Amino acid sequence: MTYNLRLALLGPLRGWSGGEALDLGPGRLQALLAVLALRANQVVSADELVELVWSDAPPSTGAKIVPPYVYRLRKLLPEDVVTRGRDGYSLRLDPEALDLSRFEQLVTAGQSARQDGELDTAAARLSEALAQFHGEPLSGLAGHYLAVQRHRLTERRLKVLAERIDLDLDRGRSADLVPELVELVDEDPLREQFAGQLMLAYWRSGRSSEALETYGRVRRELVDQLGVEPGPYLREIHQRILHNEAPRPAVRDELPYDGSTFVGRERELGEVVTALSPTSTGLPVVAIDGMAGVGKTALAVRAARRLADVYTDGRLFIDLHGYTPGREPVPPAEALDRLLRTLGVTPDRIPADLEERAALWRSELAGRRVLIVLDNAPDGTAVGPLLAGSPTCGVLVTSRRQLTELDATARVALDVLDPRAAEELLTAMVGPEQAADSDAAAAVVGYCGYLPLAIRVAGSRLRHRPSWTVEHLSSRLGAQDRRLAELSTASGGVSPAFALSYEHLSADEQRLFRLLGQVTAQDVEPYAAAAVAEVEPTTAEDLLERLVDANLLLELRSGRFQFHDLLRQYARSLGEPETDTTERLADYYLHAAAEAGAAIFGTRMTEIPSPAMATLPSLETPADGLAWGDAEGTNVLATLRRTDALGLDEATWRLGLAIATYFYQRARPDEMDEALELALGAARRDPADNGEAEARVLLSVGSLGRYRQGAEQSLRPLREALDRLPPTGDLVLRGRLLAALGYTQAKVSPDDEALRFLQEALEVARRVGNASLESRVLAYIGVTHGDRLEFADALAAYEDGLRLAKKAGDDGVQPEVLNGIGECLLELDRVDEALDVLTTARTLGVERGADYSLIYSLAFLSTAYSRHGRWTEAQEVAREALRLAMDSGSRQSELNARLRLAQTLLAYGDPEQARPHFVRALDLALDEGQESVIGAAAAGLADCDRSA
Incomplete structure (x- = not known):
């Protein structure tokens, strides 16, 4: 049976139930508990208790005083710990629940190790045993019996301390022992054993004169106070020093005590040991x-x-x-x-x-x-x-x-510990009972960043505060603004350790360290660091590398630098202005995202202030732009959240627009939605905006969101955008809005209203001489005619759009226009031409990483291949189109991919596999209200039924 009670006698009497400290009542009640604890799991009669507890003031009532005291004690302790039998009373304790028991177990283990010649282990066990003492044993408790026990335990401690010092002397730790022994001899100059050990420590450290001086001082004390000469132990050491006999052991061991808890470093330990084998x-x-x-x-x-x-x-x-x-x-x-x-x-x-x-x-x-x-x-x-x-x-x-x-x-x-080893370290420090809540323990070591020093500080706080639980410690560390304070102490800890590393940096390194502390991005590369520090990228890279050399930054990937969590918090605490730093970083990300977008789409997707404050990386090809976004997208979003929190409204809406197009391109819809949501909120708050910024954001919300939420849902933000745009607003923006409205309306119903919007957009594009916008509007007109099954008119619009796109150098629109041309050629039964055009579209889509246009290229290619009887290729590209569509989260893309796959499977003669794809395509088409697709899907299902 396990008893839910722990007691400490080696110092002031203390008790705990689980992790909660107990109020043990007044002094006499504590004396009763101490007596029962010293005789734990034994039966003690009432008469014996009176003699042992009240010997200094025997009660007139005799043994009758015991039951009420025992009753009060039971109220303070866990249930069923104090029991009463016919012969007396007993305190039930687990073997590990008493610090005195733990002390004796460790002493026995240390002495056994010493007998086996394992001196390091022996010294470690005896040090652990001595650490059980937290003051004078049973201090403040009355009674002759407890006074005798107090003296016994004090002498026992001094005996074990002397044994541990002997071990350290045998291990060559003489110089390290001198300060400790000087204090012990000053406290009790008549204790010859410590005096002799101090003489040996001096002697073996090459300090013979101080060893002889110690002997003379102790001899005078013995003669003056006791009238006796030193004993044979001291005299023998004195003679050996005088005759200079072997002043130090043959083997020197100056290694400090390395503690009893060493976890999680076996691989590194093996590397060091192997590397140090002499050659x-x-x-x-x-x-x-x-x-x-x-x-x-x-x-x-x-x-x-x-x-x-x-x-x-x-x-x-x-x-x-x-x-x-x-x-x-x-x-x-x-x-x-x-x-x-x-x-x-x-x-x-x-x-x-x-x-x-x-x-x-x-x-x-x-x-x-x-x-x-x-x-x-x-x-x-x-x-x-x-x-x-x-x-x-x-x-x-x-x-x-x-x-x-x-x-x-x-x-x-050396890196931080892995999570499992970090929990092992915490458990080793506080004991398995305190660390029993694995979730809370995992949270504690996580808040410590798996840094051993931080875990040791946290464990020490928990171990020395018996009323705390690991859950309580976790909640304290969870407050990020006070975490460093919780993990630092008056004598050391995390912040003082970091401060020393920081003080050894140059002024430029210190400034960059402080600035990076204000950066909320997960990591940083030299161009971003250069932007926040207002230096050249080559200078920033040099400073970053120096911070890595000082182990104040991590370089987990080449050219990507990041903080350990606690170091980031320390850097933030140094007080660099956050707003200025964030503004510089946001400006860099804005211009770099715009350059990346231009590289990906072949044209600028957003309007931005010019020029950039910082130097930008070279972003020339679609691969460059996508690679930049892949590396920085998460960081840009983190910075966007920070600009929003700091009230930097213009920076927020501009940056949100710039990065949303990348998220759209990479089919990361959740991040795209968050970026646009932050941008829209900021645009609506921006006092400098006359409605134009809001219109820009709403255009992106409607256009980019159409592939996820459907055309009908997208009409609302697009109409709102047109309403918000001032009459004197940007004409190009008006043209883009009209084009988006026409295209989206066509997806709801390819009626004359859609064409009117698109025709108006075309007139605006021609009025401002924007060939890129004109080519996109023509592409949308082609889509609308295609949805009306007017494929000859659609083809003419697409071909005009392709000609203008090439003239304007707008590479971004070309895959989409080629897809449209390919679809029209298929419908006009010009299959060979369609196959050539769609193959080109697929190549451009792969080069640009354009997932949405690539989905359509593959879907249309499946039809082209099937028309030629190339069934294996037809099914491969159709299934790849569906996979990309599902990954993108675009309902429109899924609809087209499923319909093409179903038609390919049916044409191949597999109606059973085709049927579920037709069913899903029909459901999506009904949701979207696309009549032409509804008809195609319904006809396909009917064909499946006839073929069954």
Whole structure:
């Protein structure tokens, strides 16, 4: 059975039920609970409880005082934890529910590891055991029994602490132990064991005079206070120092404690260990780089420990303080002085000149098997003089920068943890019970960006706040504006770590870092970065690469740069003006999107201010335009949302129009709708607009949306656009609106009203001399005549439109016009000519990535192939047309593709496969009200019935 109670005795008495802290009542009630906890799962009689709890003030009522106290205790604790039997009372606890039990388990594990010769593991377990203490055990609780237990547990802690210090001495950690031991000896100079350990630490660190001074000071204290001489333990150490017997162990191990939680780095650990295997060809040098808090030092130390059997003469460690708050980096000369002293070189032998000092260092290492860990290096130049020369040695360097100037034999770029390993780290820190809610735990590590430092800070906060749950922590971290504060502490954490990296940047790098923090795009390339920083793209690219070298930006794909989420938030917190940055980026995206659209469609689709503020990339071919949109479409939409939120209305409607045509072309309807919705809202708010901007957006809403929502639905925004356009408004815009209205009306009903709209549009196009617009209007007239089954008139209009399009150099309209010509030729039974024209249309459609025109080319080709009896090709292109139509979300495209596929299958003699396509085509045609298609689909179904 599991009991829902945890207690801590190794400090002030505390208790939790699940993740909730308990109010344990007044002092005497806590004393009763502490006694029961010390005898957990044992029966304690009422008389014993009186003696153990009330020994300092025995009650006159005797054992009768116990039941009411037990009753009050039960009210404070989870149900059924305190039980009463015939012989007394018992507190039911799980083995892991008491910190004292956990302490003893860890001590036993540490002592067992020490017996097996696993000194690193033994030290780690004893350190974990000591970490269970959070102050004086049972502090503040009255009673003789608890006072005895308090003294016992304090002595037990000091004994285990001495064992752990002995282990560190055996592991060559002498220099690191000195500060800790100085404090212990100052607190209790009569405890000879700590005094002796301090003497050994001084002695083995080459500080014999301070070791002897410690002995003299402790001896005086013993004589003055107790009247006794030091014991044999201290005297033996004193004599060994006087006789200079083996002042340090043969093997140096300067590696720091690397913690008990190391997860998710097995692949990188294997790479480092393999790369550091000594070779006869040269010195192995491994460089580990990564952003602040990613776990570089932990990986380096764990790898160095894994290599203990390879580097049998020692593992040396020095922090070069490249990124340490309030400290300058350690100069190479000072680092060499420390390292040489570690090897036992006396000060008088260490030369002052840096080159001579480096030569002595290499000489001392010659022939030895020593691994040198150079942690927190500021750059490669600081590391060069510290490299060994002997191939039997190894060097492991960590830095926040990519040490490109260092001639490393292997490099490991450390990334954040994967989500599963991140959750494992959190669980290891707070325990499986606290991290039991997997969804909340996944959210916490996600908010931490899977960065080990952030997860450790979050885990520490949760572990030291027993009243918190992982759900509560998740909700706190979910507030983006306070996330960095939640993951930072007075002594460190995420923001201070990032600040150190930022401070090492040049002024130009710092400015770009701050500006990019205001960019809401997922990633950024040099042209966009140049726009926000107002520099040339080559300069921006150089700065971006330097930020990558400093591990403050990621380059996940060549030429595409992005932030880690927490670094983005830190950059935003540095206070660069958001509106100015967003305006510059939006202007760049507007002009680049317009250039991309012109490349894709062969003509400019939107009117934009000129010139662009920033340099634009070269966008000459349709492939260039589509590639730019594929890379930047999501980023443009994110920027569009930001301009809208900041109230930049003109930028929003212009940018929304510019990118919507790309989304239309790539059949990304949801993104197209969002861009147009934002654009329309901004146009209606723009105080500088007289209705013309709104008309432009409504034209796109109606024209681009027609393929998804149908012709009848599209008439409303188009009519509204014509109403909003001022009488003195742009004539080209009026012509485009009339053309769109005529074409859309023709799709509802190819009547005389549709032709009147189109004829008026044609007159406007000719009046302004716009051949491109004229060619499009003629194409729409061709469509209308085709829907009226007037194929000779349709063909004449299409051919006039094609001639004008070629004259105007409007490549964008040509695939559509060729499709129309091909359809007319099919209907006029000029199949060979149709096949040639439609093949050209398909080629242009593929080149331009024009999904909608390509759908029609393929659909019409299926009819042309079937007329020639080329059934395999006919079915292939018809099914490809249907696949593209379904991907596009266009009902009109689906209607045409299904009808052509059904007709091909029926002509092939497969009415059963043709029938469902005719049925779907008929449903779509009825929804759209297209009488000619309704008739064709109905006739096809009738033919299927006759063939069955």
